[in-house]
Every structure is written in structure tokens, then in C-alpha cells.
Amino acid sequence: MNKKALLVAAILGSSSLLSSGSAFANAKGADISWLSEMKDNNYIFYNDNGVEQDVITTLKQHGMDSVRLRVWVNPADGFYSGIDDVVAKAVEAQNAGMRIMIDFHYSDTWADPGHQTKPSEWASYTAEGLTQAVWWHTYDSLNAIKAAGVTPEWVQVGNETNNGMLWGEGKASENMQAFTWLVNSGHDATKAVFPDSKVIVHLANCHDNANFRWIFDGLNSYGGKYDVIGASDYPTNVVGSSWQTVNQQCLANLNDMVSRYDKDVMITEIGVPWDNADAEAILRDMIDKLDEVQDSRSLGVFYWEPQASNFNGYTLGAWDPNTRKPTGALDAFIDDTTPTATTNRIRSRISDRCIDVNGARKNNGEDILQWSCHNNDNQQWTFNAVDSGYYQIQAKHSGLCLDIESASDNDGANVIQWTCKDTYNQQFIKEDMGDGYFRLKSRASGKCIDIYAQGTSNGDSAIQWSCHDGWNQQWKDD
Structure with missing residues (x-):
């Protein structure tokens, strides 16, 4: 199928391209998109023993086997989280034996439930033009990754799309069909480059079952194409609720997603304040709960920027900013299958x-x-x-x-x-x-x-x- 035909298929919502391949073991990983910028700012990282050590090596020693990397279209600084930066980090991670997730934000900056800003170059595009832009951006970016010898296991099309993406044309509450076109365009472009990569649609607030049902009911009603339902879980950020309750609600939601839509599920972001005394217990509880997802349909969990150490004011990392050593939060990812030194x-x-x-x-x-x-x-x-x-x-x-x-x-x-x-x-x-x-x-x-x-x-x-x-x-x- 040529590029033009693929694009038409995305817009019209035709039948899916090649389906994803056989299932892999549950992933334990981390989004480390800030890492290159931190290194360029002379951040030094130590292991549990206080010895300077590469972050990926330390993550692996704590049971992690995967990394997640975000992609921005034209970042303001011209580099970090742009495709060249992503390719370099993906090569480094794959050479270290890590599995790879690519996370397209379809923005020049952060995309999340409150911000889904179109890239500046796409500002005047119609819904149809945005659908084309998503296809080409996804296709070209993934081809650059492929040319570097990297094969991502997962590709996320949109980040925390609780009300769609690329507002206003792709705002789900205003045009669910247009949002579906965008998802399908990202899906089909992914499959054109990596037929076996699993495509993820990702929402924040794993505990909010109503929002998940609304989005995925809407996507399905217009022929949405995706392989995995991804979720963010920040248990201590939910006002008026205990972390135990939030984790339990997240599990219930994931099980509902499996039974309602027959899809695999994944926690693509999780985080706890670095100085929270219960950090390890909170994370271990959620990791253990993933084993309770029905029919073994959970694909894994990713900590968001564990190495951050208060970088850019982010306080939910898993490195102590005072000692530059990992906190107990990382120990939650260690289990009986983690190789011991x-x-x-x-x-x-x-x-x-x-x-x-x-x-x-x-x-x-x-x-x-x-x-x-x-x-x-x-x-x-x-x-x-x-x-x-x-x-x-x-x-x-x-x-x-x-x-x-x-x-x-x-x-x-x-x-x-x-x-x-x-x-x-x-x-x-x-x-x-x-x-x-x-x-x-x-x-x-x-x-x-x-x-x-x-x-x-x-x-x-x-x-x-x-x-x-x-x-x-x-x-x-x-």
C-alpha cells in the first residue's frame, strides 16, 4: 500500500493494518526523556552504593527492562525531545538491552489533560490537514528511528488525551470523530513502519473510570484503531483520597477496560514524591495489582522520569536530590526474577x-x-x-x-x-x-x-x- 492510500485509510477509518505480534513479558520501565538534557547540564548520578554510574545501568539493577521517550514536533530549544534527541537516546537504550516505547505528544511542548496545543507549524490546519500532519510526523519520525537500527515495542499516539488532542479540531468533547481520525492516522503510520509495534492510546487519571469509558466508547463508535489502553497513575496527587483507594480504583478501571473493550492495558506513567516515606509501598502495591488484571492482559508499568532529582522543579523522581542516589522507590521494581549481583x-x-x-x-x-x-x-x-x-x-x-x-x-x-x-x-x-x-x-x-x-x-x-x-x-x- 502506498503512502497516499495509507493516509486515505486513516482518514476514512478503514480496516486495520497488520496487527501487533505475539505478547511479551510484562515490562518494568521508566520514561527518561529528560536524561540527555540533564547530562548536558552536568548532572551526576550515583548508584545505591554512592558510586557514579550510568542511569540505565542503575535502572536495570533495579529490575527495569524498558524505557519510554517522548517526541515533540518542534521543541522550543530546537533539540530536546525532538527526533534527533530521541533517536540518540533510543539507540543508547536499545544497545543496553532495553525495550523501547515512543510517546508522540503531537505538540511542540507538553501535552496533558489541560494542554493539547497544536504545533506552531500546524496552527492553521483543518481537521483533515492535522490528520495528514499526524501521519507524516509519525511516519517520518519512526523511519528515522528505524534507520538508526531501533525497533520500538510500543508506540503511543498522543499523551494523556483525556479530551482528545490537537485542540480545538481534535478536542473530543467537540468532535470525537476528528479525534478518532487523528488516532487512526497515528496508528496506521506506525504500522506502516513497524507492523508489530503495539499502538497505545493514553489517558491520565487511571482511577477515573467514567472518563476512560467516555473516550474509548467514543473512539470505538467511530472505528478507532489501537492495541493497548495506557494510563497514568499518580496516587498521591488525587485530592481527598488515599493512595490505597486510588490504586484500587485504578485496578478496577483496568479490569473494566479489558472486559469492555477486549484490549491489553498498561500503566505508562506512575510517580510518587521522592521523599514520601511510603513510596516503595505505594509503587509495589500498584505493581502487584497489575498481576490481578484479568486474563493477564496487563503489559507493564513505567515510572515517569525517576532520575529527575527535582530537575525543572519536578519532585516525583526516584533519585534523592541531596545524595544523587536512588530512593527506595526504585526497589519496588525488584522482584524474584531480577538478576542479583x-x-x-x-x-x-x-x-x-x-x-x-x-x-x-x-x-x-x-x-x-x-x-x-x-x-x-x-x-x-x-x-x-x-x-x-x-x-x-x-x-x-x-x-x-x-x-x-x-x-x-x-x-x-x-x-x-x-x-x-x-x-x-x-x-x-x-x-x-x-x-x-x-x-x-x-x-x-x-x-x-x-x-x-x-x-x-x-x-x-x-x-x-x-x-x-x-x-x-x-x-x-x-
Whole structure:
């Protein structure tokens, strides 16, 4: 089907394009759209132990496997949340093994229940013109994401559209049909680029069943096309109600959405004040309630900007703005399936010595070598699970990670310590060699950590070399 035919199908509300693919496990994720701007403003983030660490790594250590990224049409600053910024963050997240949600606001700025302002370039468009603009903006943006090698699992068409979007033409209370055209246009453009991505229509106030029924009854009456009903849940923001009541009302609403419309559901935004003593309990309660959604139709939950640390005055993040460390709120996402980190020495089979950071130094670029095994922290290593069986290997004394110098794929490249990041030259898999020993194979180069020239002396350097069965490439946890 050509682009013109797809656009006509969107406007006329014809039958759906290819349906979404098979279901995946429940997502646990975070909207981290502010992250690039925060980094550019020199924000520093620490993990639970107070060690500087990449945000995505910390999220993964707390059980998260997904990120959500918003798209604005022409942001006022010309960049943040524009498509180039979104593509860069999506690539980083996918390379870290995260699943991706793209959230189209169809505005130059925030879209929410009280604000659905048309992009300045679209200000004079009719309803039909806006429908075309939504199609092309969605299509072109997703093609840019696709060209970068990223495949989003979910695409959200509109943000918190409690009364439609692109006001006034797309205001649901004034023209539900026009709102439906806009949703269908975003849906069909998404399916034209990513046929298997699930399309989400998202409303705020998960506890407000009446509003959800009104919007989705209206969409369905005009042939609305979508795969998932998304909801925002901010339990402590509801005046005159306890968080327990709000969460229970949210669950009841989600179950009603499943039974009434036969759709999957998802919490695409949730948040609690960073200093709320009950934050972990509030979040864990809602996460647990998602297991009670009938027919297992819940697809997951996303925390909104947990790394925010009072950035731009936002106080519902999950990093303490004073310590820059995660609050207990993030612990709510940890469950029995979250990989746990282990800390130990790494002992060589050939020399009976342990992997060590030269001089117990804490700087980037310090050599990794072997030394007589001792109990100091520069021989203690934490194996942080990444994905597909790979680990980051982090020094306890410095908080830095094993790294292949300059991301080299050459034999003999030096093994060093470097600030932990989500790149393949810091990711290793344990390959079983029998008798309790393993090789450490680099994800980037396919080569293994080796002791230079099969050395058995203190100070012999660790390098990478083509993998073989020699004992100078065999290690055990100690």
C-alpha cells in the first residue's frame, strides 16, 4: 500500500493494518526523556552504593527492562525531545538491552489533560490537514528511528488525551470523530513502519473510570484503531483520597477496560514524591495489582522520569536530590526474577593469582593485572547482569568497570578500568570450561581475557586474546 492510500485509510477509518505480534513479558520501565538534557547540564548520578554510574545501568539493577521517550514536533530549544534527541537516546537504550516505547505528544511542548496545543507549524490546519500532519510526523519520525537500527515495542499516539488532542479540531468533547481520525492516522503510520509495534492510546487519571469509558466508547463508535489502553497513575496527587483507594480504583478501571473493550492495558506513567516515606509501598502495591488484571492482559508499568532529582522543579523522581542516589522507590521494581549481583575475587587457573587494579588506583585507564590474592576491595568484583547472559564487571574500590582499551578488537589490547557505561566493550559472558572454571569473553570483540604470555608473576598484565583452552584464559569465582 502506498503512502497516499495509507493516509486515505486513516482518514476514512478503514480496516486495520497488520496487527501487533505475539505478547511479551510484562515490562518494568521508566520514561527518561529528560536524561540527555540533564547530562548536558552536568548532572551526576550515583548508584545505591554512592558510586557514579550510568542511569540505565542503575535502572536495570533495579529490575527495569524498558524505557519510554517522548517526541515533540518542534521543541522550543530546537533539540530536546525532538527526533534527533530521541533517536540518540533510543539507540543508547536499545544497545543496553532495553525495550523501547515512543510517546508522540503531537505538540511542540507538553501535552496533558489541560494542554493539547497544536504545533506552531500546524496552527492553521483543518481537521483533515492535522490528520495528514499526524501521519507524516509519525511516519517520518519512526523511519528515522528505524534507520538508526531501533525497533520500538510500543508506540503511543498522543499523551494523556483525556479530551482528545490537537485542540480545538481534535478536542473530543467537540468532535470525537476528528479525534478518532487523528488516532487512526497515528496508528496506521506506525504500522506502516513497524507492523508489530503495539499502538497505545493514553489517558491520565487511571482511577477515573467514567472518563476512560467516555473516550474509548467514543473512539470505538467511530472505528478507532489501537492495541493497548495506557494510563497514568499518580496516587498521591488525587485530592481527598488515599493512595490505597486510588490504586484500587485504578485496578478496577483496568479490569473494566479489558472486559469492555477486549484490549491489553498498561500503566505508562506512575510517580510518587521522592521523599514520601511510603513510596516503595505505594509503587509495589500498584505493581502487584497489575498481576490481578484479568486474563493477564496487563503489559507493564513505567515510572515517569525517576532520575529527575527535582530537575525543572519536578519532585516525583526516584533519585534523592541531596545524595544523587536512588530512593527506595526504585526497589519496588525488584522482584524474584531480577538478576542479583555477586561480588567476589576472580582467580587465574594458571597462576593462582587474582585480577587486580594496579596500585588500587581509582582513575580511568588504570591497568588490570594479576596479583597475589588478598581481601582488599581492588580485588573484589561485582558481576552486574546485563542481558543475554552478559555481565558488567565492576571494581568495588573504584566503582569502575572492566573495559577493553579504546574498544579495540585486536589481540593484545589492554584490559583497563573505566567509568561504567552500556557499551559492548564492557560486557563479558562466562563460558564454562569445566571443573568450576570459565572464560570471560568480550561481547564487543569475541576475544577472551588473558594473562599476557601465560605469565604467572605478580604484575603480569591482563589483555584480550583470541579465545583458546589454555589455563591463562581460565578463571574461577573465589
